[in-house]
Amino acid sequence: MKIHFIGIGGIGVSALAQYYLEKGHEVSGSDLVQSEITDFLKNKGITIFIGNASENIRPDLDLVVASPAVPKTNPEYTKAKELQIPTQSYPEALGQLTQQYYTIAVSGSHGKSTTTAMIALVLVEAGLDPTVIVGTKLKEFGGSNFRMGKSNYLVIEACEYDSSFANYFPKISVVTNIDKEHLDYFKTFGNVIKEFKKFILKLPADGFLVANKDDKNLLKISKGKFTTVYYATKNPESARLKKILKIPGQHNISNALAALTVARILKIKDLVTFTSLSKYQGSWRRFEILHTKPYTFISDYGHHPNEVLATLKATREKYPNKKIWCIFQPHQYQRTFYLLKDFVKVFRQVKIDNIIITDIYDVAGREEIKINQSINSKKLVEKVAKKNVKYMPVNEAEKFVKENLKNGEVLIIMGAGDIYKLCKNF
Numbered sequence: 001m002k003i004h005f006i007g008i009g010g011i012g013v014s015a016l017a018q019y020y021l022e023k024g025h026e027v028s029g030s031d032l033v034q035s036e037i038t039d040f041l042k043n044k045g046i047t048i049f050i051g052n053a054s055e056n057i058r059p060d061l062d063l064v065v066a067s068p069a070v071p072k073t074n075p076e077y078t079k080a081k082e083l084q085i086p087t088q089s090y091p092e093a094l095g096q097l098t099q100q101y102y103t104i105a106v107s108g109s110h111g112k113s114t115t116t117a118m119i120a121l122v123l124v125e126a127g128l129d130p131t132v133i134v135g136t137k138l139k140e141f142g143g144s145n146f147r148m149g150k151s152n153y154l155v156i157e158a159c160e161y162d163s164s165f166a167n168y169f170p171k172i173s174v175v176t177n178i179d180k181e182h183l184d185y186f187k188t189f190g191n192v193i194k195e196f197k198k199f200i201l202k203l204p205a206d207g208f209l210v211a212n213k214d215d216k217n218l219l220k221i222s223k224g225k226f227t228t229v230y231y232a233t234k235n236p237e238s239a240r241l242k243k244i245l246k247i248p249g250q251h252n253i254s255n256a257l258a259a260l261t262v263a264r265i266l267k268i269k270d271l272v273t274f275t276s277l278s279k280y281q282g283s284w285r286r287f288e289i290l291h292t293k294p295y296t297f298i299s300d301y302g303h304h305p306n307e308v309l310a311t312l313k314a315t316r317e318k319y320p321n322k323k324i325w326c327i328f329q330p331h332q333y334q335r336t337f338y339l340l341k342d343f344v345k346v347f348r349q350v351k352i353d354n355i356i357i358t359d360i361y362d363v364a365g366r367e368e369i370k371i372n373q374s375i376n377s378k379k380l381v382e383k384v385a386k387k388n389v390k391y392m393p394v395n396e397a398e399k400f401v402k403e404n405l406k407n408g409e410v411l412i413i414m415g416a417g418d419i420y421k422l423c424k425n426f
Contacts, residue, residue, distance in 0.1 A: 002060060005029035005090075006052065006076045007067025009038045012159070013090045015133040015146040016065065019097070021046060022148040030056050030076060040144070054079040061085050065093045068162045094133065094156065095167030101131065101154035104262060105168050107199060108176030108212075109160070109192075110307050111255045114247075115176055116157040117283050118259035118276075123153060125276035126268040130155050136301070137284035158199070160192070161185055165199045172265060173203055174210040174258050178217040180342075181304055184334035197221040210261045212254060229265060231257040244278040247287055249314030285420060287311060294407040296322070299423050303331035303416040305342035311414065312350040319410050323353045327397050327422065329415030330360040330377060337375045340383070347384045354404075355389045356397045357381055361417025398425060 005017045008029025014037050021027045021044060028047035031038055042048045049056045057064065057079040064080040064087045071077075080087050088096075098105070106116040113136040120132040121140055130153035134145050141147045158165040158173075161182045178196050186192045196218070200209055203226040211222040213232035222228050233254050241256045256277050263273040282288055285301040296319070302311040308328065315324055330336045336343065347355060357377045381391040392400060405411055413422055 001062040002026045002058075003028075003063045003065060004057060004061050004076075004080075005065045005067075006070045006074060007031060007090075008041060008046070008048065009033070009035045010067045010069065010090070011037070011135045011145055012094070012133065012157070013065070013067045014041055015144075016090060016094055016097075017041060017046060018044065018144065018146040019131070019133065019148065028056070052076050057083065057085070059083055059085075063088065063093075065090055068164060089167075091162070091164035091167040095169065097154060098156065098167075098169045102152050103154045103156060103168065103170040104130075104172040104174070105156050105158040105165065105170035106174040106176070106258075107158040107160060107165050107196070108174070109179035109181040110304065110310070111176040111251060111258075112157045112159070113283060113301075114252060114286055115174060115255040115258050116155060118256055118280060119174070119262050120147065120155045121280055122259050122263050122268060122273050122276045123155065123266070125279075126263070126266075126272045128153050128266070128268075133157065134283075135159070136286060139281050139283075143284075160195055160199070163195050163198075166195070166202075168199075169202065170207070171204065172208045172210060172262060173200060174262060175200065175212065175215075175218055175222075176255065176258060177212055177215045179304065179306055180339065181335075183338040184332065193217055193221065200224060208265050210258055210265070212258065214254065229261055231261045233257065240274070241277065244274060246278075246280060247282045248318040249287070249310055251310040251314070252287075287314065290423060290426075295405055296410040297423075297426050298410070298412040299420055300412055300414045301416050302414050303329075304335070305339050305346045308343075308414060309346045309350065311412070312346075312352055315410065315412055316351050323406070323409040325354045325356075325401060325405060325409065325411045326352050327356045327358065327401065327411070327413045327419065329358045329394070329417050329419035330380065331416040332363045333360050333371050333375055336360055336377075336380065337371045340375065340380065343380060344383045347380075347389050348386060353388060356392050356401070357389065358392060358394045358397055358415075358419065361415065361419070363417075394419070394422065398422060402426075 009031035030049040054075040116134045123130040129149040129151040131149040132147040133156045135157040205225045207226040209228045213230040288299045290297045
């Protein structure tokens with residue numbers, strides 16, 4: 001087949017494109033901007049177009065797959081419809097795959113990528129040879145977000161945004177937690193819980209739900225015709241995991257417990273699981289330590305208040321006596337607007353020496369103009385009202401930190417937007 005992906009630079013779409021390439025199909029794709037991911041795909045043999053144009057859609061294509069972020073007015077999508085080429089969204093295409101495999105789907109407001117990675121690596125260690133589609137790049141996969149396996153196991157990250165996970169048909173569903181996230185789409189927290197409940201209830205009678213018992217909202221919706229297996233951080237295994245994990249934080253102990261629970265369902269021996277978890281190096285932009293000399297430099301994807309809190313607490317836990325700097329880029333005007341009080345509470349609470357908040361990253365196609373005009377990073381900093389929390393544009397933040405950061409100190413750059421590009425400059 002000849003398959004074209006619109007929005008191929010997306011972390012999920014790019015993994016699916018690699019799947020079809022590995023299966024011997026002819027793959028092409030487009031994205032609005034060139035990135036590390038588009039360069040990686042091009043080097044693998046995928047034809048990449050930068051920019052969306054109707055001429056990228058050839059009449060001989062068999063299928064066009066579009067990222068959920070792509071509007072129906074996109075010129076490539078419109079052209080595909082005109083030519084009557086079959087079209088699918090990324091979740092629909094991935095959903096078809098989940099019906100062909102014994103699928104383990106990892107969902108939750110936070111911790112999906114890390115938990116998916118941990119489960120995948122445990123299965124690899126156990127010799128189960130899974131196919132993996134994960135929302136981050138792993139060193140163990142050669143810097144890729146995809147692994148092609150030969151077995152019938154498929155491990156995927158199942159995102160709730162746009163109700164994407166409603167398209168999937170897993171045999172094991174993992175839910176790490178349920179939080180006030182993606183309110184631009186769901187509008188209310190009640191709607192978030194409803195969608196997770198629908199996802200959970202899709203499990204077949206012989207399926208398994210792996211659920212975080214520490215999450216009160218999840219406890220209310222974790223019953224069904226399937227088998228529910230709970231995990232919780234108040235567990236004898238937590239101390240053992242804390243000793244062996246290379247990545248810090250209570251949230252990562254919880255993620256590891258989810259992986260251990262899945263492994264036990266699959267009858268993988270604990271020794272194999274703990275060996276795998278002890279070797280896990282962490283993943284791209286998830287507390288990724290890029291270097292330790294002359295100062296420690298960390299890149300992290302955290303962008304929700306609870307993620308920021310968990311990561312900065314873990315940073316202080318790992319470096320109790322060091323001066324810590326943080327450059328944080330808020331992600332999306334609507335998230336910042338809906339969760340403003342939570343962000344203020346977090347930045348007042350965390351014990352970090354210097355926090356610089358840059359301008360909000362504008363997510364194309366997912367913002368409301370009214371909200372854009374009512375919120376900005378200066379207002380967030382004013383509400384935090386702490387001397388160690390400052391607002392600066394990115395270029396000023398870079399200059400200020402370079403002039404003041406001393407050897408032996410710690411710098412963490414956080415956010416889900418383009419702030420990671422600063423990593424090349426430190």
